[in-house]
Amino acid sequence: MTLSPVIRLIAGTTLVRLAFAATTGLGVDESYMVTAGRVLSLGYFDHPPASWWLSLGAARLFGTEAPWAVRLPFILLFAVSQILIWHITRTVADRRAAFWAVAALNVSPVFGVTTATWVLPDGPLDAALLGAALCLLHALPASGTRATGWWAAAGLCAGLALSAKYSAVLTIGGAVLYLATSRTHRHWLARPAPYVAAVLALAVFAPEAIWNAAHGWASFAFQGNRAAGLRVRPWMPVLTLGGEALFVLPWIWVPMTILLIRGLRRDAGWHGQLLSYLAVPPIVTFALISAWSSQRILYHWAAPGYLMLFPLLGDAIAHRIDQVWVRRTLAGSAVLVMASMAVIASQIQTGWLSGTLTSVMRTDPTVDGLDWTSLRDDLTGRGLLPAGTLAGAMNWRDAGKIGYALGPATTTLCLSADSRQFGFADPPADFAGRDVLLIVADPAGRGISSARRWFQTVEVLSPSSERLDGSVLRTFAVLRGHGLLPRPRPDD
Numbered sequence: 001m002t003l004s005p006v007i008r009l010i011a012g013t014t015l016v017r018l019a020f021a022a023t024t025g026l027g028v029d030e031s032y033m034v035t036a037g038r039v040l041s042l043g044y045f046d047h048p049p050a051s052w053w054l055s056l057g058a059a060r061l062f063g064t065e066a067p068w069a070v071r072l073p074f075i076l077l078f079a080v081s082q083i084l085i086w087h088i089t090r091t092v093a094d095r096r097a098a099f100w101a102v103a104a105l106n107v108s109p110v111f112g113v114t115t116a117t118w119v120l121p122d123g124p125l126d127a128a129l130l131g132a133a134l135c136l137l138h139a140l141p142a143s144g145t146r147a148t149g150w151w152a153a154a155g156l157c158a159g160l161a162l163s164a165k166y167s168a169v170l171t172i173g174g175a176v177l178y179l180a181t182s183r184t185h186r187h188w189l190a191r192p193a194p195y196v197a198a199v200l201a202l203a204v205f206a207p208e209a210i211w212n213a214a215h216g217w218a219s220f221a222f223q224g225n226r227a228a229g230l231r232v233r234p235w236m237p238v239l240t241l242g243g244e245a246l247f248v249l250p251w252i253w254v255p256m257t258i259l260l261i262r263g264l265r266r267d268a269g270w271h272g273q274l275l276s277y278l279a280v281p282p283i284v285t286f287a288l289i290s291a292w293s294s295q296r297i298l299y300h301w302a303a304p305g306y307l308m309l310f311p312l313l314g315d316a317i318a319h320r321i322d323q324v325w326v327r328r329t330l331a332g333s334a335v336l337v338m339a340s341m342a343v344i345a346s347q348i349q350t351g352w353l354s355g356t357l358t359s360v361m362r363t364d365p366t367v368d369g370l371d372w373t374s375l376r377d378d379l380t381g382r383g384l385l386p387a388g389t390l391a392g393a394m395n396w397r398d399a400g401k402i403g404y405a406l407g408p409a410t411t412t413l414c415l416s417a418d419s420r421q422f423g424f425a426d427p428p429a430d431f432a433g434r435d436v437l438l439i440v441a442d443p444a445g446r447g448i449s450s451a452r453r454w455f456q457t458v459e460v461l462s463p464s465s466e467r468l469d470g471s472v473l474r475t476f477a478v479l480r481g482h483g484l485l486p487r488p489r490p491d492d
Contacts, residue, residue: 032400036421043211074123078116083128093269101314128161155197159204178277372405456483
């Protein structure tokens with residue numbers, strides 16, 4: 001039996017991502033999520049529990065935290081996302097458009113590389129949002145028990161999306177806005193099915209809400225603070241949209257934006273209108289927030305908005321695929337993405353570009369993509385990691401990388417006021433009086449003096465380093481802290 005082109009595409013790209021996952025170390029955010037997420041919880045500080053549970057479940061299922069293992073659920077979820085894009089596009093257009101929508105999704109870096117591979121909330125978020133969109137497309141024209149079933153499924157998917165990332169509420173808000181403005185489907189607001197869906201969504205999201213209620217609403221406050229600020233930067237939304245264009249790929253972003261504007265018009269079909277209404281809130285909201293927020297708005301935050309436009313883009317491509325420039329643009333995008341992944345993977349394995357990177361940049365970013373195994377091997381060889389060792393780092397980023405490298409047998413503490421999930425998983429006060437092996441990644445900075453504030457006494461040991469192919473990428477101060485204090489002493 002001959003497999004359909006879209007199945008071959010999904011299977012082939014999934015194999016490529018598995019190879020990429022197995023040949024690159026975890027990034028800073030990934031290492032943090034895996035390390036701080038070793039303690040199972042109803043909720044977590046940075047994001048709702050879906051991505052934390054996925055990486056923890058995979059590690060326990062396979063008995064390893066190897067990158068391929070903890071990334072596998074996210075790779076498989078992206079395969080699910082591709083199938084959902086296929087079904088959505090086939091619903092609003094046809095099978096030919098559906099294939100090209102999936103192809104375009106794969107060559108957009110923010111989706112085809114980061115969301116599709118890394119341990120981040122975006123993988124489960126995108127799959128759940130697409131599931132909700134597909135259910136809504138079936139629910140709106142249906143009636144009777146069939147409609148009720150689709151609405152219930154949409155609510156469950158919306159709850160799963162909220163359980164992955166709080167920003168899902170923006171896409172859900174787009175659905176509400178569509179219902180409020182659509183002459184064709186406004187009648188649903190007077191029926192119980194949408195409200196049943198809302199109750200189901202809240203029920204799925206309940207674990208995170210319960211955790212927040214028990215922890216002073218810490219996660220809600222942390223994420224809400226990203227929109228706070230006093231600065232006025234009128235040009236920042238333009239820069240934010242420009243950054244998003246780079247992440248999506250400019251030659252994909254521009255036609256998407258045109259299709260979005262067209263889809264919002266009243267003479268557009270309801271399918272296009274719905275997808276456009278789902279797309280607008282994330283794109284517009286984060287662009288506007290960047291005009292005043294004191295925090296940096298990351299370009300991938302608006303990605304769920306662009307995700308909803310791939311079915312429209314696939315239809316547009318299908319009508320123009322006979323034009324040479326369209327085929328060449330898609331082929332060139334695929335080559336660009338594949339080449340970038342090959343360069344990243346080979347650099348992580350061999351360090352062949354380290355000299356060039358160091359000359360161009362202040363520091364070699366390769367160290368953030370390694371798993372710091374040479375640091376672990378050095379400390380183990382020196383007898384500094386016996387069973388029951390407590391390790392410590394001075395910020396959550398280093399704690400994630402160090403904790404992941406040392407493995408789950410070593411408890412890693414984050415000795416910082418901004419300890420993120422580490423402060424809830426393993427609060428330093430719970431280990432007061434214990435000795436801690438401190439690894440300080442900025443020995444030339446304030447790291448050592450800050451470390452001394454946490455202990456009765458501190459013993460300075462020989463330094464260590466992270467190496468790649470014989471080259472030192474980063475040097476670490478290694479300290480033995482005696483008598484961990486419940487809280488740090490104030491600055492002198």
